[in-house]
Amino acid sequence: MILELVTFRIRPGVSEEQFAEAVRSVDGFLTEQPGFLSRQVLTVEGDRSHVDLVWWEDLAAAQAAAESIRKDPRAASFMSCLDPTSVHLSHARLTHSRPEKP
Incomplete structure (x- = not known):
């Protein structure tokens, strides 16, 4: 499995509110x-990150x-919400996982 971290x-x-609607789109x-x-989207406490x-x-x-999303109209509102100078994308391979507590 691969985690895409943006x-x-x-x-x-x-x-x-506008951002939340764009995320859902x-x-x-x-x-x-x-x-x-x-997919999970998290908000950093205390700022707009x-x-x-x-x-x-x-x-x-x-x-x-990642290549296809640039051309899909459903992503346009989401992309327009982002500060392009702040975007950082990386991929990580899962090497260990512990299940949630029951």
Whole structure:
């Protein structure tokens, strides 16, 4: 499994409500992508930073989706919310996992 980790700030003037709606607009695109497993978006306490965590079956699936999302109209509102100077994307391979407590 591959974790796609994206950190970013939202642009000045974009409300948290607008951003939340834009986040949801990408979900349909993601669920249609081969190899997509799950997504969580986190808000960093105290500032306008966010972390977007997307789990993929493999790196090829993550890279293919990253290429496709640029062309998909459902992602336009999400992309327009991001401060492009703040975006950092990386991929990590799962090497250990401990299940949640029962």
